[in-house]
Amino acid sequence: MSSPIISAENISKRYFLGRSRDKSDGIRHVLESAVRSPFRWLREHSLRTAKSQEEFWALDDVSFEIKQGQVIGIVGRNGAGKSTLLKILSRITKPTSGRVRLKGRVASLLEVGTGFHPELTGRENIFLNGAILGMSKAEIVHKFDEIVAFSEVEKHLDVPVKRYSSGMYVRLAFAVAAHLEPEILIVDEVLAVGDVAFQRKCLGKMEDVAKGQGRTVLFVSHNMGMVTRLCSHSMLLDKGRLTAMDSTETVISRYLSNGGELAGERVWSDPESRPGTRKLRLLSVRATHSDGKATGIVDIRKPLYVEIHYEVLQELQYGRVGLRVSTSDGTDVFSSADISNEDWRSRRRAIGRYVSRCEIPGNLLNQGIYMVTVAADTPYVETFFVEQSVIRFEVEQTGGPGSHDVDKWIGVVCPALNWDVEVCTAASPVGGSDNGR
DSSP states (O other), X not given: OOOOSEEEEEEEEEEEEEOOOOTTOOHHHHHHHHHHOHHHHHHHHHHHHHHHXXXXXXXXXXXEEEOTTOEEEEEXXXXXXXXXXXXXXXXSSOOSEEEEEEOSOEEEEOSTTTTOOTTSBHHHHHHHHHHHTTOOHHHHHHHHHHHHHHHTOGGGTTSBGGGSOHHHHHHHHHHHHXXXXXXXXXXXXXXXXXXXXXXXXXHHHHHIIIIITOOXXXXXXXXXXXXXXXXXXXXXXXXXXXXXXXXHHHHHHHHHHTTOSOOSEEEOOSGGGOXXXXXXXXXXXXXXXXXSOBOSEEETTSOEEEEEEEEESSOBXXXXXXXEEEETTSOEEEEEEGGGSGGGSSOOBOSEEEEEEEEEOSSOBOSEEEEEEEEEEXXXXXXXXXXXXXXXXXXXXXXXXXXXXXXXXXXXXXXXXXXXXXXXSOOOXXXXXXXXX
């Protein structure tokens, strides 16, 4: 039996959450106190430090093994420890305790422009990243044309990457990481920055890297469809602990049944974190009942409303906001956009805040868990944001009046279709005529 390519033994990572000290405690005040009463200062300093620091364990006693060629998904809520784990595996940070053993070169794509020097051109950064990965110049030259073709940044290859858009950054960074043949490829949610077509392209490349070339891939995403398609097995993190490592279907089912990260509402309260561009930014996404209250549970008989709240920062002559609804295993059910409303098909959007609201009728979706992806763009010109699986809701069969049955019907949709039953030939009475009507 082959030895694991990644082995994590009881790894934990501790951070201290400290309160900022009083600004009046300048360096002069601190030095004077220490000189005049050293013992008293040490005692007060120790007590103050203990009070101002709170321990936070981002990872707590996590152990696992991964074989060569496995493609492992990592799922969990925000703050579960996913990014911390990837940073430890990428050797960006050290664990507080425990140890990790890795065999071979590791390429990580954890955030936009990982490992890039902003002042260097795209061409120079390809060679820099290759050297960091331990590749020889000859190996990088051999792969250079493939990297450039995949990244689609050929026209900007000799421009400093600080002038690249976030999408260009991601395309080039992923192309370098995937083509320079590391034994282990680690990819975080960063791919969500790219457009949908590029995400599919990356997914195809990762499948090729894993299945065709036998390399190991660790993949973190909130897009359960992507995880299901790419990963045969996954691990579930919850509050820094590894709570499950099994088939992807089993892990995702457990994740979603516990509420998961996703719920019927997602709000970006911090302006700096809002998805979008300087023209349009996403504020929140909500699934609501007819009373306007956010919900994650829907009665199969009743309509559901998906609200997309956003802010237009520069007047748009033409734009659209839309959504895609998918099942928990990644099957697309339908997509729609607000330009279905004829009043907004060619109407300009002035600066201000908006909400685009889509009604999903009752007795349409079957029982199950559904994900909502939202996007905004000017078609064929500019994409403002694409947020994958941003909220989730569950359709429940109540068995009450208007329900089809208490059992789940086959299919993604379960519409209440109109049926008519007509008696064409009535049974004849015994010994009577054939004329039953």
